[in-house]
Amino acid sequence: MDAVVGTTFLLPCFYTCTISSVNSTLVEWFRITDEREERIYQYVNRESSGWPLQATWVGDVSKCDASIIISDIQTHDSGRYCCEVTVFPQNIQDIGYLQLNVHQRTELAIVTPEAKEATVGSTALLSCSYTCTITGINHTLVEWFRTIDGHDEKVYKITHRKRSLRPLQVTWVGNDSTCDASITISNIQTHDAGRYRCEVTIYRYDKPSMQDIGYLQLNVHNEPEPTDATPTPTSTPAPVPSPVAGIVLGVILVIALLVIVAGVVWYCRRRRLRLCQTREPAASVEETHELNQNGQDGGARSGQGALAEQGDEPNNEGERETSI
Template sequence: MEGYIMFFLLVTVSAIHIPTSVIEPSVDEVYVTEGDTATLVCSVTWPGRLIVIWTRVSDGNPLTIGTLVYTYDERISIQHSRKNDWNLLIRNVKLYDAGKYVCQVNGKGIFATGTVLLKVNVSAIPIPTPAFKPSAEEVYVTEGDTATLVCSVKWPGRLFVIWIRNFGVQLLTVEESVVIPDSRISIQHATGANDWNLVIKDVKPDDAGKYVCEVYGYSIRKMVLLQVNAVNESIHFIKTPSDVWVKKGQFARFECAATGRSTPTISWSKDDADDFPAAQERRMHKMSDSDEFFIMDVTVNDAGVYTCTATNADGSISTDVNLFVSYDGEDAKST
């Protein structure tokens, strides 16, 4: 009797792990403002070779396949800086770009899709605001002079402009009206223009400081620093003579005046001497009720440097002026 021995071969097939999540989770909705760049993320996890396709649901035609762009829209490109990233970029986004986009993954034994909703916000229309035209931020004047602090605004319509001192401590002007009892202050403003210059006459040392021009309602401000060069109060000139050109036989006129704690007296000399030809010949006249000094019937010997000296109890100060005399036939500047 024949016998049989049977062998059974049992083979266990190892389970192959098939990834269930090929497209990693990313933002399902992307919000951008019109004109910005939209980045639609598609990050793929798969060990083998894949083909990634981007399409737009509304038309179904591929926008990109792999790294190739299949649209004539130059704003669209693929960002593939890392192995698994296949991000769709849309530059200068328009309102009509809004909608659903699909990232489709094709490979051997694998097919997966991911959808991203692109939402586009209408770009905010910038609201124009006034702007200051360039002007000096520091103004230097000498005591007694006039200071002009410029505030010129770029704006097509009418503005409500105020000047304040030391950032709101003291309100000076509202539009063209001066609101403090100081007659030295005024506003320089031309009708139809947006120049609102603050003018301060007869500047005092106490006027030095920070002044602010503010366009009310827009909260924009321009600061101007006023610097005042103080004059020695004991004595200083308020009028200084200018050079004079005359012809022989004409008269020459000079002006010179000073002020101080006590009233100064004015004296004249020529070439550092008090006894000069016009004085000797009594052709020199100083008007007692004015600041004028005359030399009548000028001769060539009168030409030279004249000195005006102001003197009071605090001391004296001097200033020089030239007298030029031309002969007959020579040009001379009239006084």
């Protein structure tokens, strides 16, 4: 594998996932120098150790991935590397080797983001740009790869304005004039996640060709991420009455209730007064009649006065009949 000084480089390592009842996994990385092995990284039981600020674990033992990345790689990092994986309690071990060649940085330099987050079903932009100060360019070759189980799958290729890609999924959005080699992947699915590599090779008329590589980790989630979520229109909630409006409505209801109660009381009192006025004359007549029958107070009154009083009040049948 070829790398450029100062870049971050992926050292891939994958192993068999068909072993059952594995309790723990030990991953060790070594660099072979002068026939001696120098341990550069170790991962066991979710704990890792390695070069300070240089080697980083990017593997996942649940997917049988034991890969690491080396940041700020230098020429002295060139050499033969060894990846050893041991599973327990079976105590089964296997070893893989790769040769890393680190080259000095040339005029060509690629810039890619370290990672990209995407949601299932969305369209993801894989950004890749390169140096635009190179002169004497004949043509440019851009290739995109995805690393799967230690093997490179070509995702996209463009050279001499000819393109090759996965049908209806990968779209070229780059521009040679602006040194942009970006692509988009539409209808992203979880199986599209992985480590992507952007390779740019520039061919010149009278000088050797130049190449540089950039890496990008694509993570695909089932649920939308807050940073990538696109706001969707929602129904407008019904307006909530203000406290002042509630107070005013309450006061109006209380006043209306008081008016109704006052009206009922007034009507009852009026009806009662009318009944009392109707009953009082009848009671007076009955009282006078009883007194005359019993002979009480009859002599105290003059006959004409008594008859006049009796004649003043009508009976139920019209005018009271009087006799002398």
